[in-house]
Amino acid sequence: MIRLLRSLTLKNSELIPIIMLSFFLSSCHGDYTPKQKAYPRVVYPEREYELYDPKDCPFKFEKPVYANVVKDSTYFGERLMSGYCWLNINFPALNGTINLTYKDITDTMNLERLVEDAHKMSFKHTSKANYIDEIRIANDHGVGGILYDVGGDAASNVQFFLTDTTKHFIRGALYFYSPPNTDSMAPVIDFVKEDMKKMLKTFQWK
Secondary structure: OHHHHHHOOHHHHHHHHHHHHHHHHHOOOOOOOOOOOOOOOOOOOOOOEEEEOOOOOOEEEEEEOOOEEEEOOOOHHHHHOOOEEEEEEEEHHHOEEEEEEEEEOOOOOOHHHHHHHHHHHHHOOHHHEEEEEEEEEEOOOOOEEEEEEEEEOOOOOEEEEEEOOOOEEEEEEEEEOOOOOHHHHHHHHHHHHHHHHHHHHHOEEO
16 A cells, blocks of 8 residues: 555646545444433432321322322312312422312312213323223222323323212323433333322312
């Protein structure tokens, strides 16, 4: 290669970069191995619970100490007078929230319609879901309902409703402020599911 370069005349000097590049490329060997996908490491808080007993809502339950509850400032004041109670249980460290919507069961809003609406809301995610499991809820405080466990890249992977069938009805849905991705979000969803199980187990009507 060196002899070849020295034999080139000034007239052909423009060929030198091409020859050098060819020599460089021919000397490169080795296979490229793409790196595996990596997701940000999540630091999970230590589990600890406390009673949440809002004076202006007809229910109480235990929630994680690392979650804070905020009233829905957009609708809360107006709808509370009509028997509504809107709350968001926020998980700041996990970038998620559980939306709670309470409704009185009245002559104008019967239980059958409320259950049907909750069912429809859960199955709105069918196109994105791998499966939807319906799990019956019945705790020691006489509270019953259904939990919808939604698999796949759905906007909400866990939803539920609770009722006493005569007066009270509440619906909940878990959301995260990030694009739905089963691979990256599964561990976080599973972590919050355990907190939701505690909430449902300790839920009571007042």
